[in-house]
Amino acid sequence: xxxxxxxxxxxxxxxxxxxxxxxxxxxxxxxxxxxxxxxxxxxxxxxxxxxxxxxxxxxxxxxxxxxxxxxxxxxxxxxxxxxxxxxxxxxxxxxxxxxxxxxxxxxxxxxxxxxxxxxxxxxxxxxxxxxxxxxxxxxxxxxxxxxxxxxxxxxxxxxxxxxxxxxxxxxxxxxxxxxxxxxxxxxxxxxxxxxxxxxxxxxxxxxxxxxxxxxxxxxxxxxxxxxxxxxxxxxxxxx
Numbered sequence: 003x004x005x006x007x008x009x010x011x012x013x014x015x016x017x018x019x020x021x022x023x024x025x026x027x028x029x030x031x032x033x034x035x036x037x038x039x040x041x042x043x044x045x046x047x048x049x050x051x052x053x054x055x056x057x058x059x060x061x062x063x064x065x066x067x068x069x070x071x072x073x074x075x076x077x078x079x080x081x082x083x084x085x086x087x088x089x090x091x092x093x094x095x096x097x098x099x100x101x102x103x104x105x106x107x108x109x110x111x112x113x114x115x116x117x118x119x120x121x122x123x124x125x126x127x128x129x130x131x132x133x134x135x136x137x138x139x140x141x142x143x144x145x146x147x148x149x150x151x152x153x154x155x156x157x158x159x160x161x162x163x164x165x166x167x168x169x170x171x172x173x174x175x176x177x178x179x180x181x182x183x184x185x186x187x188x189x190x191x192x193x194x195x196x197x198x199x200x201x202x203x204x205x206x207x208x209x210x211x212x213x214x215x216x217x218x219x220x221x222x223x224x225x226x227x228x229x230x231x232x233x234x235x236x237x238x239x240x241x
């Protein structure tokens with residue numbers, strides 16, 4: 003098989019009900035593109051029939067499956083390091099950001115960007131269905147915490163639509179230590195540490211009501227992870 007130009011990595015945990023629709027959209031998009039592509043679904047210890055839903059209807063999709071559940075960060079790292087594409091996108095299984103947003107990624111990569119991340123916070127973003135009021139306010143507070151800790155000035159670190167060159171992938175993901183929700187911040191910190199060019203672009207976005215994030219449950223572990231990132235950064239663990 004020829005070297006793929008594009009790899010799409012989809013982390014999935016108990017996504018049997020949604021993964022089919024997402025893969026149909028991704029496949030329809032890729033059919034209109036030139037060049038070789040690959041799709042990798044990383045089953046993060048699902049307890050439903052996620053793997054069956056993929057393998058039965060989408061035999062060309064590569065599935066990586068393991069037990070037990072390790073967290074989205076672990077799934078993304080596993081898929082990104084298994085990918086072979088010149089450009090490697092990790093993309094949420096709920097397709098809150100339409101796959102067609104890739105069209106806005108390519109020009110930045112061609113102009114020298116190492117990483118292009120989708121953002122719901124920059125000018126031009128189109129949030130067609132908003133999160134609940136509390137979730138949006140917590141998201142804004144999260145950005146304030148990131149600034150206060152001196153970690154990143156990116157406006158939206160948590161959007162599940164991030165594209166990396168092969169080189170950026172090989173720099174960032176082997177150094178990743180976190181396996182749950184703060185891994186996005188850690189990856190961007192590593193990228194900055196290695197002077198990679200990161201571009202934040204506006205995207206269309208539709209909130210999924212079935213998000214795996216729970217505000218109260220995840221708040222304290224997330225803060226703990228952010229403090230871990232700062233300690234790792236100061237200790238030179240990302241060098």
